[in-house]
Amino acid sequence: MLKTKQKIVVMGLGYIGLPTASMLATKGHTVVGVDINETAVNTINSGKIHIIEPDLDILVRSAVNSGNLKASLIPEEADTFILAVPTPFKALDGNPKSPDISYVEAATRTIAPFLNPGNLIILESTSPVGTTERIRDIISELRPDLSPSAHSPSPVFVAHCPERVLPGHIIRELVDNDRIIGGVDKASAEKARDLYKTFCNGGVYLTDSKTAEMAKLVENSFRDVNIAFANELSMICYKLGINVWELIGLANKHPRVNILQPGPGVGGHCIAVDPWFIVASAPEEARLIRTAREVNDAKPHWVLDKVKAKSERFKNPVIGCLGLAFKANIDDLRESPAMEITRDLIKAGVGRVMACEPNVNGSFEEFPLYDLGDVLKESDILLVLVDHDEFKEIDRELLKEKVLIDTRGVWR
Numbered sequence: 196m197l198k199t200k201q202k203i204v205v206m207g208l209g210y211i212g213l214p215t216a217s218m219l220a221t222k223g224h225t226v227v228g229v230d231i232n233e234t235a236v237n238t239i240n241s242g243k244i245h246i247i248e249p250d251l252d253i254l255v256r257s258a259v260n261s262g263n264l265k266a267s268l269i270p271e272e273a274d275t276f277i278l279a280v281p282t283p284f285k286a287l288d289g290n291p292k293s294p295d296i297s298y299v300e301a302a303t304r305t306i307a308p309f310l311n312p313g314n315l316i317i318l319e320s321t322s323p324v325g326t327t328e329r330i331r332d333i334i335s336e337l338r339p340d341l342s343p344s345a346h347s348p349s350p351v352f353v354a355h356c357p358e359r360v361l362p363g364h365i366i367r368e369l370v371d372n373d374r375i376i377g378g379v380d381k382a383s384a385e386k387a388r389d390l391y392k393t394f395c396n397g398g399v400y401l402t403d404s405k406t407a408e409m410a411k412l413v414e415n416s417f418r419d420v421n422i423a424f425a426n427e428l429s430m431i432c433y434k435l436g437i438n439v440w441e442l443i444g445l446a447n448k449h450p451r452v453n454i455l456q457p458g459p460g461v462g463g464h465c466i467a468v469d470p471w472f473i474v475a476s477a478p479e480e481a482r483l484i485r486t487a488r489e490v491n492d493a494k495p496h497w498v499l500d501k502v503k504a505k506s507e508r509f510k511n512p513v514i515g516c517l518g519l520a521f522k523a524n525i526d527d528l529r530e531s532p533a534m535e536i537t538r539d540l541i542k543a544g545v546g547r548v549m550a551c552e553p554n555v556n557g558s559f560e561e562f563p564l565y566d567l568g569d570v571l572k573e574s575d576i577l578l579v580l581v582d583h584d585e586f587k588e589i590d591r592e593l594l595k596e597k598v599l600i601d602t603r604g605v606w607r
């Protein structure tokens with residue numbers, strides 16, 4: 196039986212760990228959030244946040260003020276341990292996109308000395324198939340007293356509950372989304388479900404750990420493949436002189452067609468990464484998934500070539516790059532195709548680049564940022580890289596006489 200109010204350690208206080216830790220704390224659990232970043236730990240303990248996500252500041256402040264959330268550099272004994280650490284990729288054995296689960300392994304080793312019989316360990320990080328079982332095996336290795344025997348099941352429970360929240364809507368989706376929980380055994384999945392039910396209003400669906408791991412990878416790969424389809428269409432339509440936005444709008448009038456939107460490429464830390472975990476596990480079979488990744492990764496280069504071609508008619512063109520974030524109405528510049536294109540344009544020395552990112556303030560130093568008004572006034576070429584609301588509202592009169600390259604269909 197699950198204690199209704201638990202002591203919970205959350206390993207990793209990033210985009211998933213911090214919202215989850217704060218949410219659990221506001222539901223009355225006692226939560227210790229652990230991170231190796233001392234600045235992050237101090238910031239959170241003062242009731243503030245070190246990352247940007249709508250409403251997260253309010254949630255963290257209330258969790259810290261309630262006394263139920265504290266951040267720390269080291270874990271302590273608890274009922275449940277949640278691992279929410281990064282799982283990037285790395286080059287390994289000739290594969291440049293091999294999953295890197297070293298942070299998960301390190302977090303498991305860190306909590307091992309603090310474990311007691313009856314504890315529950317939950318992996319939230321998006322992980323290659325087999326990682327949850329690997330956690331169980333590391334614990335058995337480091338803590339033989341907690342390993343399962345032929346006669347009795349494991350005295351600790353291990354499950355995977357992949358995060359599914361959309362950056363920009365994390366707090367709402369944390370509560371409302373359905374969750375999948377895969378246990379290394381049935382008891383583990385059931386125990387994890389009881390915890391998630393204390394804050395999750397969505398359905399909670401139980402399975403084994405490998406299926407849960409694959410489900411998460413498949414969700415993001417599904418989106419990647421469908422965006423690749425849209426991106427491929429945009430390149431075909433350019434060649435054939437067809438407006439891809441009109442085309443997609445019309446095709447989507449069919450009751451069983453729902454094409455996604457093309458863009459300058461796929462950014463963020465998930466969709467451009469996770470499909471490679473499937474490719475690494477089944478390289479021969481995952482042909483479509485690999486090709487979709489290649490199509491999306493190639494799109495920024497295609498955009499760059501288009502800008503270079505359009506620049507040729509000018510002696511020293513001023514190129515206005517509208518948007519740097521990886522998607523609309525956020526300020527997250529990491530793994531952003533818009534950043535990649537703007538950087539490459541500056542490096543190529545094609546003309547004078549004036550970049551505008553309304554969601555980023557003075558802290559950005561890599562190259563100068565300009566006000567939208569100045570960019571609109573001075574640019575010969577306007578390149579839309581992100582569909583921020585500010586760009587949708589631009590008076591079309593101001594666009595006359597300019598060469599427009601709209602990768603997002605803002606002015607479709």
Ligand code: SAJ
Pocket residue numbers: 321358359360361362414415418422455456457458459460461462463464465466521522523
């Ligand atoms: N994009 C397009 N066209 C589209 C949709 C998106 O070009 O029609 C681009 C975006 O501009 C962006 C990238 O794809 O560059 C990814 O954006 P996104 O909004 O599709 O997804 P993320 O990366 O912010 O979050 C995804 C979500 N996964 C799915 O929707 C299946 C989220 O639910 C996951 O929790 C998250 O990955 C994660 O952490 O794995």
